[in-house]
Amino acid sequence: MHTDLIFTGGPVLTPAGRTATAVAVTGDRITAVGHDEVLDLAGPRTEVVDLAGRLLLPGFQDAHVHPVPAGLELSQCDLTGTRTAEETVAAIRAYAKAHPDQEWITGGGWSMEAFEGGTPTKELLDAVVPDRPVYLPNRDHHGAWANSRALRLAGIDRDTPDPADGRIDRDAAGDPSGTLQEGAMQLVGRLTPPVTPADRLAALLYAQRHLHALGITAWQDALVGDFLGMDDPSQAYLTAARDGSLTARVVGALWWDRERGAEQIPELVERRASSSHGRFRAGSVKLMLDGVPETGTAALLDPYLDKCGCATANRGTSFIDAGQLPKYVTELDSLGFQCHFHALGDRAVRDALDAIEAAREANGPSDTRPHLAHLQVVHPDDVARFARLDATANIQPLWAAHEPQMDQLTIPFLGSERAGWQYPFRALLRSGARLAAGSDWPVSSPDPLQGIHVAVNRLTPDSDDAPVFLPGERISLAEALTAYTAGSAHVNHLDDTGRVEAGALADLVVLDRDPFDGPPEAIAETRVALTYVGGEGVYAAQEA
Numbered sequence: 001m002h003t004d005l006i007f008t009g010g011p012v013l014t015p016a017g018r019t020a021t022a023v024a025v026t027g028d029r030i031t032a033v034g035h036d037e038v039l040d041l042a043g044p045r046t047e048v049v050d051l052a053g054r055l056l057l058p059g060f061q062d063a064h065v066h067p068v069p070a071g072l073e074l075s076q077c078d079l080t081g082t083r084t085a086e087e088t089v090a091a092i093r094a095y096a097k098a099h100p101d102q103e104w105i106t107g108g109g110w111s112m113e114a115f116e117g118g119t120p121t122k123e124l125l126d127a128v129v130p131d132r133p134v135y136l137p138n139r140d141h142h143g144a145w146a147n148s149r150a151l152r153l154a155g156i157d158r159d160t161p162d163p164a165d166g167r168i169d170r171d172a173a174g175d176p177s178g179t180l181q182e183g184a185m186q187l188v189g190r191l192t193p194p195v196t197p198a199d200r201l202a203a204l205l206y207a208q209r210h211l212h213a214l215g216i217t218a219w220q221d222a223l224v225g226d227f228l229g230m231d232d233p234s235q236a237y238l239t240a241a242r243d244g245s246l247t248a249r250v251v252g253a254l255w256w257d258r259e260r261g262a263e264q265i266p267e268l269v270e271r272r273a274s275s276s277h278g279r280f281r282a283g284s285v286k287l288m289l290d291g292v293p294e295t296g297t298a299a300l301l302d303p304y305l306d307k308c309g310c311a312t313a314n315r316g317t318s319f320i321d322a323g324q325l326p327k328y329v330t331e332l333d334s335l336g337f338q339c340h341f342h343a344l345g346d347r348a349v350r351d352a353l354d355a356i357e358a359a360r361e362a363n364g365p366s367d368t369r370p371h372l373a374h375l376q377v378v379h380p381d382d383v384a385r386f387a388r389l390d391a392t393a394n395i396q397p398l399w400a401a402h403e404p405q406m407d408q409l410t411i412p413f414l415g416s417e418r419a420g421w422q423y424p425f426r427a428l429l430r431s432g433a434r435l436a437a438g439s440d441w442p443v444s445s446p447d448p449l450q451g452i453h454v455a456v457n458r459l460t461p462d463s464d465d466a467p468v469f470l471p472g473e474r475i476s477l478a479e480a481l482t483a484y485t486a487g488s489a490h491v492n493h494l495d496d497t498g499r500v501e502a503g504a505l506a507d508l509v510v511l512d513r514d515p516f517d518g519p520p521e522a523i524a525e526t527r528v529a530l531t532y533v534g535g536e537g538v539y540a541a542q543e544a
Contacts, residue, residue, distance in 0.1 A: 002043025003031055005506070005535055010051025011514050013058070013481065014500050018516065023056060025506040028534035033502055054529060055514040057481065058498050059217025059507035060448040061488035063394045064340075064373045064438030066223055067211065068233035069141075071203025072195060073442050077107030077136065080442065085114045085124070092136070093128040104192050105129055108137035109442060110145065113404030118294055119169050122148050122178030135188050140443050142292045144185040151176050154188045163187070165258065165319055167295075181295050182317065200236040208240075208248055212539040214447050215509035215528040218249035220438070220492055222340065222373065223286055224275070225255025234275045234282065241278035247538050249507070251492045252282035253340040256328075258319040265331055272337070283493065284338040287328070290348040291317050293376060294409040298345035301379060304413045315347065322351045326358035329370075333359040338368045338491070340394075344376040346421065353385045360389060371436060371491045374399075377414065377421050378428075387432035392491050394436045395425060395483065397455035398444045400473070402466045425455060426473045435479070436487035448484045449515075453524035455480040461524035477516060477523065506535035512543075 005025040012020040014033060022038035024031045032038050042048060073080075077095040082088040088110050096105050112118030118138075125134045125147035133150035137143070151157075158174045166183030168176050180188060211219065224234050233252075240246035252275060254268050268285060275282040291297025296304050299316040306312050320328070329339050339359075341352040352372050359366075371392035376399070386393050399406075400423035411419045429435060437455075439446040453461050456477050458469040468474075475483075489498025496505045510530035515523050531539035 001026070002046055003041040004045075005047045005049070006038060006042055007049045007051055007056050007508075007510070008039060010054045010056060011516070012056045012500055015486070017478070018055075020500070023500060023508075025535045028506055028536075030500060030502055030504050030506050033500060049510070049530070051510060053514060055511045055516070056500065057509055057511070058485040058489075058500055059509050059531065059533065060215045060484045061492060061494070061498065062211070062216050062219040062438045062441070062446060062448070063371065063436040063488040063491050064222045064396065065219045065441050065446060067207035067219065067221065067441070068200055068203050068236055070442035070446075071207035072199065073108055074206070075203065077105055078109055079107065079136065080109035080139065083111060083114060085120065088114055089124055089128055092125065092134070096129045096132070103132065105132055105134040106136065106192050108141070108144070110136060110138050111405070112138055112140075112143075112294055113408055118409050119177060119179040120145050122146065122151060122176070125178065133191070135192050137185065140292055140294070142297065143179055143181045143295055144189065145179055146188045147178070150188050150191070151178070153191055156187055165317070182291050182297055195231050197235060197239075200231060200233055201239055204233065204236045204240060205245060208246070211248065211446060212531045213528060214449075215511075215531050216248070216446065216448065217507040217509070217531065217533045218489070218492055218494055218497060220251040220253060220284065220340070220488075222253050222440070223255055224252035224282055225257075227255055237280040238275065238277050241280040246279050247533050247536070248279065249492070249494055249497070249533070250280045251284055252280060253284035253286035254282055256285055256287045256320070258288060261324060262328055262331060265328075265335070268332075268337070269335060283336075284340045285332055286340045286342065287325070288319055288342040289325075289351055290319060290343065290345050292344055293414065294405060296413070298376065299347040299351070300345045300377065300418075301347045301350070305415050307412065309412075309415065316345050318348065318351065322354075325351055326355040329355035330359040330362045333366055333368050333370075334363050336368060338493070339370040341370070341372045342374060343372045344374045346377045346379040346382070346418070349375060349378050350382055353382055353389060353391060356389045356391050357385070365390075369491050369493065373438065374440075376423060377418055378424050379421065380427075383424060383427050383433075384431045386428060392434045392436050392487065393428045394438060394491065395423065395455070396438055396440050396444065397423075397425070397451040397480070398439065398460070399423065400425065400458055401454050401460045401463070401469045403460055406469070420470060422470065424473055425475045429475060429479060434487055434490060435483040436491045437480070437483040438488065449526050449528075450524055452477065452480040452484065455483070456520050456523060459521075477520065506532055508532045512541070
């Protein structure tokens with residue numbers, strides 16, 4: 001029997017390394033891996049792809065991403081490319097001028113480091129959009145910027161109390177200054193015009209095309225539910241899964257409502273059953289334990305420092321009661337749910353590991369494959385617990401570098417000792433932990449090759465004279481690629497993917513070169529040439 005597709009003439013990354021030069025695909029599966037003998041399987045209708053020295057590897061998988069909000073944001077006032085306050089305000093002015101009929105100006109993606117203290121004022125927005133409400137989440141989506149009109153519509157004034165899970169930033173006189181943190185975002189966000197189902201589906205398909213162009217064949221959507229004004233994307237996934245337009249393999253992480261407790265678990269069981277079809281499966285639960293250090297909301301074991309280096313009274317925010325978390329996780333684990341934790345601060349990381357340990361003790365070993373995302377600050381005492389508890393470290397490598405948000409808004413408030421505990425990729429691997437990798441897009445670029453560059457170099461691709469960020473935590477190119485392929489496939493329970501070997505699904509990527517042949521500092525120059533899901537081409541670069 002002849003094969004449908006053959007790749008030949010270049011290095012193939014297998015679990016054993018670059019040990020092959022040819023791969024055959026029949027139907028949706030890899031049927032042979034080897035060298036010139038694979039060509040004997042070709043028939044008159046076999047498509048032969050000449051690798052021409054380019055690397056063939058498993059498709060990338062993003063273990064923590066938000067494609068639908070990303071797609072929506074790109075269709076609105078997209079600020080992800082702005083770097084200074086002037087650029088940001090100019091982009092908002094231009095968008096408002098180009099869309100005079102829009103009732104609200106929405107979108108987002110602005111950089112905190114562009115503004116003093118990471119908190120722009122309402123007056124900056126009032127100067128360019130005085131006549132309509134403006135609501136723009138920042139790049140990390142843990143805070144939002146609103147103008148005076150939006151604040152008035154929400155009834156927010158100096159007497160408005162902070163919600164239990166958020167903060168209204170205020171000026172020296174006590175009046176709202178224009179930024180809303182965490183749960184306070186919803187005070188304005190709930191008033192924005194609703195997004196239609198057609199809008200969400202279009203955003204998903206736009207995002208899918210973009211992710212395929214970056215070599216991503218599968219992902220875990222890290223927030224399937226309603227949260228801070230972001231609409232539930234599950235119906236968009238189900239529509240695309242049913243009509244065949246969902247070409248990626250997707251796991252949905254069902255949102256754990258942090259205002260409720262264990263009484264929501266039966267609803268999650270029902271949603272798992274009703275929100276799974278074809279290539280979309282909602283088998284994970286997202287538990288958001290804390291915020292982010294730039295706003296002082298990541299949960300820390302010891303207090304944040306102030307600008308003078310003195311301890312404050314603030315240890316961040318725990319969104320889910322740490323005393324109840326082990327009970328919740330134990331029950332979810334017993335029902336076969338994977339737990340997907342948002343944990344940036346060392347206290348949040350420890351709370352998550354404690355909860356997993358309680359589940360292991362109560363339920364015994366399981367195949368639920370819990371994972372902790374972000375892991376900005378990990379106490380050294382907790383590093384070895386990942387391997388012992390079989391908890392995967394879900395890393396977002398692009399953040400592990402010196403850049404303004406790190407240097408101006410994070411390190412000074414952590415202090416030198418804790419700053420040295422950030423993003424401990426090498427320490428986790430050395431302890432035996434498994435790494436998965438993701439982007440958190442639209443928080444940061446979804447391009448795996450950019451993330452791999454930072455994981456290997458601990459420098460951003462555009463670094464000029466920046467020092468290497470904690471050089472002892474650099475990992476190798478092979479280790480970084482494994483995190484983005486086999487590691488993420490593991491947390492996604494996609495055991496037939498993430499590797500190039502006979503019998504595996506033919507989710508494959510061809511790069512435009514072999515990055516192993518170049519210097520580490522050139523990894524980010526690599527581009528994707530071809531992407532396949534189940535043996536079907538879903539992306540081809542024009543020059544490919």
